[in-house]
Amino acid sequence: MTADGAPGALLARHRAVLPSWLDLYYERPLELTHGAGRHVWDAEGNRYLDFFGGIVTTMTAHALPEVTDAVTAQAGRILHTSTLYLSRPMVELAERIAALSGIPDARVFFTTSGTEANDTALLLATAYRRSNQVLAMRNSYHGRSFSAVAVTGNTSWSPTGLSPFQTLYVHGGVRGRGPYAGLGDDAYIAACVADLEDVLGQTAGGVAALIAEPVQGVGGFTSPPDGLYAAFREVLDRHGILWISDEVQTGWGRTGDHFWGWQAHAGNGPPDLLTFAKGIGNGMSLGGVVARAEVMDAMSAHSISTFGGSPVTAAAGLANLTYLLDHDLQGNARRVGGLLLERLRAVAAGSDLVREVRGRGLMIGVELVRPGTGEPSAEAASLVVEAARERGLLVGKGGRGGACVRIAPPMTLNVAEAEEGAEALAGALTDARARLPAA
Numbered sequence: 001m002t003a004d005g006a007p008g009a010l011l012a013r014h015r016a017v018l019p020s021w022l023d024l025y026y027e028r029p030l031e032l033t034h035g036a037g038r039h040v041w042d043a044e045g046n047r048y049l050d051f052f053g054g055i056v057t058t059m060t061a062h063a064l065p066e067v068t069d070a071v072t073a074q075a076g077r078i079l080h081t082s083t084l085y086l087s088r089p090m091v092e093l094a095e096r097i098a099a100l101s102g103i104p105d106a107r108v109f110f111t112t113s114g115t116e117a118n119d120t121a122l123l124l125a126t127a128y129r130r131s132n133q134v135l136a137m138r139n140s141y142h143g144r145s146f147s148a149v150a151v152t153g154n155t156s157w158s159p160t161g162l163s164p165f166q167t168l169y170v171h172g173g174v175r176g177r178g179p180y181a182g183l184g185d186d187a188y189i190a191a192c193v194a195d196l197e198d199v200l201g202q203t204a205g206g207v208a209a210l211i212a213e214p215v216q217g218v219g220g221f222t223s224p225p226d227g228l229y230a231a232f233r234e235v236l237d238r239h240g241i242l243w244i245s246d247e248v249q250t251g252w253g254r255t256g257d258h259f260w261g262w263q264a265h266a267g268n269g270p271p272d273l274l275t276f277a278k279g280i281g282n283g284m285s286l287g288g289v290v291a292r293a294e295v296m297d298a299m300s301a302h303s304i305s306t307f308g309g310s311p312v313t314a315a316a317g318l319a320n321l322t323y324l325l326d327h328d329l330q331g332n333a334r335r336v337g338g339l340l341l342e343r344l345r346a347v348a349a350g351s352d353l354v355r356e357v358r359g360r361g362l363m364i365g366v367e368l369v370r371p372g373t374g375e376p377s378a379e380a381a382s383l384v385v386e387a388a389r390e391r392g393l394l395v396g397k398g399g400r401g402g403a404c405v406r407i408a409p410p411m412t413l414n415v416a417e418a419e420e421g422a423e424a425l426a427g428a429l430t431d432a433r434a435r436l437p438a439a
């Protein structure tokens, strides 16, 4: 219960005053009231194991005392947020991220969201290259602003067809379906490189940048074979085209084997620009862009940011980053994520609803189909998500046609919780199957 009555009353008020295009999960939308560790509670007092919050905002753990204390202490000290004055937390966080980024001579600009980070990266790259031609991946998602939607490959996530760019989409982001689906790793990379060359051959030259997520997030946690972007890099370098790696979902060790997603494609060096956001603030609105100084300084006018990297959000970022490095949460993502992937594959083997369980580290996608058809099924995914909630497990949705269940728990997830979540998901698959017509 909330102070104003049942959650249903809050839903009516939400609908009356907020945009109709803001998605709410669940037939009976959830009002979360508090969290601790990997668990959250709703306004009716129900407790859930959170297998999705990790990617959305809570990178490490809900109500992590180290982060909460840092935020409270900083908020009690000074709340002037703009970049007009020196800020110790901002400089310190920028130094640490620049050193971790792998980008030589790196500079960091802080933003308040992933959208704004990508917007800024595109502004920098197009200014540096003096071109508004941009390459992006099919099935990609990069945010909600005018420029971010203009490089978002899946038009069901793009609210407008108007664009500040000439965007050219290339293959490689989603491998499971499409003309190259059946190819082995090397042949797939070769086909995607040929496609990239072909697309570039149709331009008048001077393309500014390629923007890509190393693992597509909203797109359903699909990974290309390792090395794809290294192979792309060789082509891009020949044309002087910049590589922007959107690490909004893949950064900070979540993929387990690597600290950044781009490191699975490191053969030809780091990206020119890297964007981050979501979990780094563990719930505080913190994002940013890292770029080589030469690219970062391509802007011709001086500028400021009122909120980007404020002392409070930077303090949260510093505390969260320290925690995840000190506790080797990347290693935890590799170990517990590996075990979870294995368990979910075993669960899926017994279900005709599941086409594929894929992922790396603590980014796992379960793609659902209409039984007996192999066709992606958003209906099945929705049923599984609802049934999981009934069993006390929160998971996300996404992927092409909305057919993927997405799993991205806080990175402190332990083995017992991974087992508990896998069991709940197995139950949810059975429940969902029973609610669908027989094959």
Ligand code: PMP
Residues within 6 Å of the ligand: 112, 113, 114, 115, 116, 118, 141, 142, 143, 144, 213, 217, 218, 246, 247, 248, 249, 277, 278
């Ligand atoms: N890039 C990627 C890869 C994302 O997944 C998202 C958010 N889903 C964004 C950018 C946009 O981030 P935000 O919602 O913080 O604006």
